[in-house]
Amino acid sequence: xxxxxxxxxxxxxxxxxxxxxxxxxxxxxxxxxxxxxxxxxxxxxxxxxxxxxxxxxxxxxxxxxxxxxxxxxxxxxxxxxxxxxxxxxxxxxxxxxxxxxxxxxxxxxxxxx
Amino acid sequence: xxxxxxxxxxxxxxxxxxxxxxxxxxxxxxxxxxxxxxxxxxxxxxxxxxxxxxxxxxxxxxxxxxxxxxxxxxxxxxxxxxxxxxxxxxxxxxxxxxxxxxxxxxxxxxx
Numbered sequence: 350x351x352x353x354x355x356x357x358x359x360x361x362x363x364x365x366x367x368x369x370x371x372x373x374x375x376x377x378x379x380x381x382x383x384x385x386x387x388x389x390x391x392x393x394x395x396x397x398x399x400x401x402x403x404x405x406x407x408x409x410x411x412x413x414x415x416x417x418x419x420x421x422x423x424x425x426x427x428x429x430x431x432x433x434x435x436x437x438x439x440x441x442x443x444x445x446x447x448x449x450x451x452x453x454x455x456x457x458x459x460x461x462x
Numbered sequence: 463x464x465x466x467x468x469x470x471x472x473x474x475x476x477x478x479x480x481x482x483x484x485x486x487x488x489x490x491x492x493x494x495x496x497x498x499x500x501x502x503x504x505x506x507x508x509x510x511x512x513x514x515x516x517x518x519x520x521x522x523x524x525x526x527x528x529x530x531x532x533x534x535x536x537x538x539x540x541x542x543x544x545x546x547x548x549x550x551x552x553x554x555x556x557x558x559x560x561x562x563x564x565x566x567x568x569x570x571x572x573x
Binding site: 353380382384389390391392394397399405440442444447448450451452453454455456 | 468492493495497502503504505506507510548550552554559560561562563564565566568
């Protein structure tokens with residue numbers, strides 16, 4: 350498929366463990382966003398990658414959260430020492446350019462027990 | 463600081479009724495998008511508006527961008543249960559350099 354792909358679709362982990370979430374954006378899309386969404390809520394911005402520019406990390410809630418984008422394509426969001434409040438759906442979106450509509454994946458549902 | 467405020471936050475109506483959802487800001491946006499999200503899926507783009515005063519129609523949905531490009535509305539005529547979902551507006555602000563989302567409006571249309 351040509352859409353944004355996220356894996357895993359579901360992840361259950363124990364409190365204190367590290368998790369890594371993956372996003373495969375649409376080929377050729379230069380910008381990539383990560384959002385967090387709690388049940389029935391809106392989107393909480395986490396981090397934004399645009400081309401070769403330094404990422405906008407202003408939305409990361411703590412230093413336990415980090416993300417990287419290798420080769421301008423695949424991105425991974427890492428959460429260290431997970432806490433129960435980290436439980437949410439993590440959405441990734443890519444876009445052709447900064448001012449273009451976003452194409453979303455179906456998200457990773459993270460549950461921290 | 464929430465750049466975009468949506469209202470109402472929740473809306474529950476009967477099939478066949480009309481409704482309007484609002485997206486307001488004090489900032490100017492060079493473009494604004496509306497998305498719809500269903501459970502278990504990511505948001506899907508409905509429309510993009512770029513010109514102040516622009517009106518776009520998508521079947522029973524009418525989207526309007528304010529003259530000053532600070533606000534927008536989504537009007538649904540004769541709502542159907544299939545319209546149920548979370549509606550999100552998002553604007554691209556040049557100063558912020560990225561898209562910003564509103565908090566969303568959860569719409570439930572009862573048969």
